[in-house]
Amino acid sequence: MSVISIERASRWFGNVVAVNDVSMTIGPGVTGLLGPNGAGKSTLIHLMGGFLAPSAGTVTLDGALVWHNVDVYRRVGLVPEREAMYDFLTGWQFTLANARLHGLADPEAAATRALQTVEMTFAQDRRLDTYSKGMKQRVKMAAALVHDPAVLLLDEPFNGMDPRQRLHLIDLIRRMGADGRTVLFSSHILEEVEQVASHIEVVVAGRHAASGDFRAIRRLMIDRPHVFLIRSSDDRRLAAALIADGSTAAVELDGRERALRVHAVDFQRFVLLLPRLAREHRLRLYMVSPSDESLESVFSYLVAS
Amino acid sequence: MNTTIAAITLRAMVGRRRAVLLLAMPVILLGLAVALRLTGVAGVGTSRAVLGAFALGTLVPLLGLIIGTGVIGPEIDDGSIVYLLAKPVSRFVIVFTKLVVAVGCVAVFAAVPTLAAGLIMAGDRRGLALGYGVGALVGGAVYCAVFLMLGVLTRHAVVVGLLYALLWESLIGGYVPGARTLSVRQWAVSVTSAVAEHGAVPADVRLRVAVPLLLVAAVAATWYAGWRLRSLALTSDE
Numbered sequence: 001m002s003v004i005s006i007e008r009a010s011r012w013f014g015n016v017v018a019v020n021d022v023s024m025t026i027g028p029g030v031t032g033l034l035g036p037n038g039a040g041k042s043t044l045i046h047l048m049g050g051f052l053a054p055s056a057g058t059v060t061l062d063g064a065l066v067w068h069n070v071d072v073y074r075r076v077g078l079v080p081e082r083e084a085m086y087d088f089l090t091g092w093q094f095t096l097a098n099a100r101l102h103g104l105a106d107p108e109a110a111a112t113r114a115l116q117t118v119e120m121t122f123a124q125d126r127r128l129d130t131y132s133k134g135m136k137q138r139v140k141m142a143a144a145l146v147h148d149p150a151v152l153l154l155d156e157p158f159n160g161m162d163p164r165q166r167l168h169l170i171d172l173i174r175r176m177g178a179d180g181r182t183v184l185f186s187s188h189i190l191e192e193v194e195q196v197a198s199h200i201e202v203v204v205a206g207r208h209a210a211s212g213d214f215r216a217i218r219r220l221m222i223d224r225p226h227v228f229l230i231r232s233s234d235d236r237r238l239a240a241a242l243i244a245d246g247s248t249a250a251v252e253l254d255g256r257e258r259a260l261r262v263h264a265v266d267f268q269r270f271v272l273l274l275p276r277l278a279r280e281h282r283l284r285l286y287m288v289s290p291s292d293e294s295l296e297s298v299f300s301y302l303v304a305s
Numbered sequence: 306m307n308t309t310i311a312a313i314t315l316r317a318m319v320g321r322r323r324a325v326l327l328l329a330m331p332v333i334l335l336g337l338a339v340a341l342r343l344t345g346v347a348g349v350g351t352s353r354a355v356l357g358a359f360a361l362g363t364l365v366p367l368l369g370l371i372i373g374t375g376v377i378g379p380e381i382d383d384g385s386i387v388y389l390l391a392k393p394v395s396r397f398v399i400v401f402t403k404l405v406v407a408v409g410c411v412a413v414f415a416a417v418p419t420l421a422a423g424l425i426m427a428g429d430r431r432g433l434a435l436g437y438g439v440g441a442l443v444g445g446a447v448y449c450a451v452f453l454m455l456g457v458l459t460r461h462a463v464v465v466g467l468l469y470a471l472l473w474e475s476l477i478g479g480y481v482p483g484a485r486t487l488s489v490r491q492w493a494v495s496v497t498s499a500v501a502e503h504g505a506v507p508a509d510v511r512l513r514v515a516v517p518l519l520l521v522a523a524v525a526a527t528w529y530a531g532w533r534l535r536s537l538a539l540t541s542d543e
Contacts, residue, residue: 049391051539068535078391080539081408084383088320100309101335101392172375 002062002075002150003027004048009057011043013254015066018043020206021057026184030177032197034217035187040206044157050080061151076101077144081155083136091120091139094128107146114142120174131232131281134165141172151174151271154185158192170196190221200302225249226267229291230260232275233284241277245269257286306396310402314376318410323375327410330364331418338422347426349433353506355426355436360419361493365441366470368415369448374447374463376403376410380458387539397531404453404527411445436501443519444493450523451489454530457537485509529539 004026011019019040026048035041046052047059050066050073059066066072086094095115099107115121118138128136137157144152154173158166173196177183187193193200194214202217204211211222232238239251239260247266255262264270278285319327337355341347377400380386389399419441423434451469455462477484478491485491491508495515498508508515 046539051387051390051537053536053538061524070395073391073393076391078387080387081386082387083385084385085388086317086385088316089313092356097309097313098388098392101389101394145389 001028001180001305003186004151004182005058005063006044006047006059007058007060009047009054009059009185011040011047011052011055017206018245019054019203021046022029022203022206023057024201024208024211026179026182026201027181028180030183030185030197031191031199032214033184033203034188034190034193035186035203035268036188038084039188039203040187041203042155043206044203045184045186049076049151049153052139056116074147076153077147077149078120078138079140079144079152079154079157081159083133084120085128085136090125090127090293091115091131091135091142092124094139095112095146097279099146101106102147104147109132110146111142114145115139117128118142118143119168122143133160134162134168137161137165137169138172141169149181152184154183156187157185158187166192190217201239222267224267226258226264227272228262228264229254229257229287229289229292230262230285231258231287233286234281238256238277238282238283241281242274245273245277247273259292306405307398307402309494310389310394310399311406312408315409317379318372318406323371326371327368327414330368330418331414331541332366332466334360335408335425338425342425349430349505352423352427352430352433355484356419356423357506360415360422360437361440361444361497362475362490363415364486364495365411365415365445366474366490367447368411369445370452370463370466370470372407372410372414373449373452374456374466376407376456377453378460378462382460384539386537390534390539395531396499396530396534400453400457400527400531400534407449407453408446409447412442415445416442424451431505432501433505436506439500440493440505442495443496443518447492447523447526449482452489453527454526454533457530457533460472463507476519483507484516487518489519489522491515492522513537 006022006024009019009022010017011117022044033044044053048066049053050069053067060071061075064072088104089097090218092115095111096107100109104110115124117212118141120135120138120142123135130138131139157169161169173183173185198213200209200212200214200217210217230238235253239253242262243251247269249265250263252261274288275302341351341355416438420434420438423437427433452462452466455465461466473484474488474490478488491510492507494513494516495508495510498506499512
């Protein structure tokens with residue numbers, strides 16, 4: 001059982017603040033680090049893995065500072081985002097080299113076990129440069145698992161995977177968490193994180209925006225104000241009916257879009273209200289389209305709240 | 306010294322197309338030596354000119370540059386060094402191991418060909434072959450240490466290294482005698498001069514100055530490379 005503690009950590013590169021005063025504790029089980037691209041997820045993982053010094057604050061593993069402490073790697077396995085490996089080695093040679101670098105007593109047995117765990121023994125004698133993206137990801141995972149680490153850090157592990165590889169990796173990560181390991185992976189896709197992580201930490205623009213299980217995070221995201229573009233047989237009449245209800249805060253006739261722009265503050269109530277009003281006023285709805293569903297707008301709401 | 310790191314480094318070094326690059330220059334040197342020998346112009350003077358200007362002055366610094374930066378630079382560039390760094394292995398061990406591999410490569414691709422070229426051209430006359438062979442080995446080793454450090458410090462190690470070799474050692478060293486005291490090449494010439502017969506090879510830097518400077522440069526560069534590798538920040542694509 002290992003715990004990673006980040007206390008008031010910041011990291012800046014020149015004038016750019018990548019991680020801004022973040023505090024979080026990552027314990028056993030699977031934690032998803034969720035945030036849009038460029039939110040500082042990789043920087044956070046590099047801080048936790050001892051590959052970056054925090055500009056301020058501390059990052060510790062079971063109480064020991066991670067930076068300039070190579071002994072933490074006895075307990076940490078890292079699956080980096082970047083593709084580059086020692087491509088001229090076979091999967092077996094690569095995994096074995098990782099086991100040897102850890103100074104394990106029986107590196108052959110450890111490499112065999114790790115390759116079995118990720119189900120890559122069938123291709124272990126092929127060179128890494130002949131592997132598909134998903135196969136590489138699994139061998140990277142095997143290399144991170146050779147020393148049976150208590151902590152597993154995965155940087156965007158699902159990037160570029162096909163659905164089958166994704167399912168396989170989801171299963172693998174779940175198993176690692178069920179074994180009592182402290183597993184942290186980053187992703188910018190909520191659905192991905194929901195499927196795997198029991199706990200979610202959200203970062204946006206370098207700041208810690210939210211924390212909780214996926215239900216809590218989902219609720220936060222759904223309960224935010226929504227903007228809808230609506231076209232109907234009589235926009236003006238629909239506008240009057242909508243603004244009369246408390247679930248909307250503003251209704252605008254958008255001449256350019258030739259549609260109504262509706263700001264809904266109570267999402268649950270609004271989605272029930274709209275069809276009911278349409279029926280009551282004998283209006284036909286031609287289009288109901290959420291206009292700000294980009295991840296960035298979802299996340300920026302989380303930061304503001 | 307870590308044998309796993311040494312094995313991977315060696316495979317990366319001689320396994321790729323770079324090996325052709327490493328072989329090209331020694332082959333030219335040996336071809337030149339054979340040609341001079343066959344045409345009968347390979348006297349002591351010619352041998353000294355070829356070994357001094359081409360072997361020690363060009364082959365050794367260039368191979369030192371390619372090999373010294375090559376044992377670590379590409380790994381830092383593409384990020385694969387993370388697999389070495391995410392291990393409970395001292396950063397000084399990583400640097401030292403890579404230096405050992407680099408020096409081994411310089412011995413094979415620069416020092417031995419220099420010795421062989423010397424033997425082909427001058428035979429055992431005036432100890433030229435052995436002198437330049439040892440000079441190439443010592444100089445090459447120190448070039449490796451310095452350029453390996455550059456490989457850790459900057460992504461433009463090859464350019465910086467070339468500037469040092471061309472501007473400082475060749476150009477400035479050629480006009481400003483004082484600059485020669487701080488030139489790996491001149492230190493190597495000093496060693497060559499000491500190993501060869503007395504008076505066979507003139508040297509600008511005295512041996513008791515050159516040897517401490519060689520040692521200091523090698524040790525300091527290696528230590529500093531390890532020190533900087535401890536704090537190497539991995540960048541991501543994000």
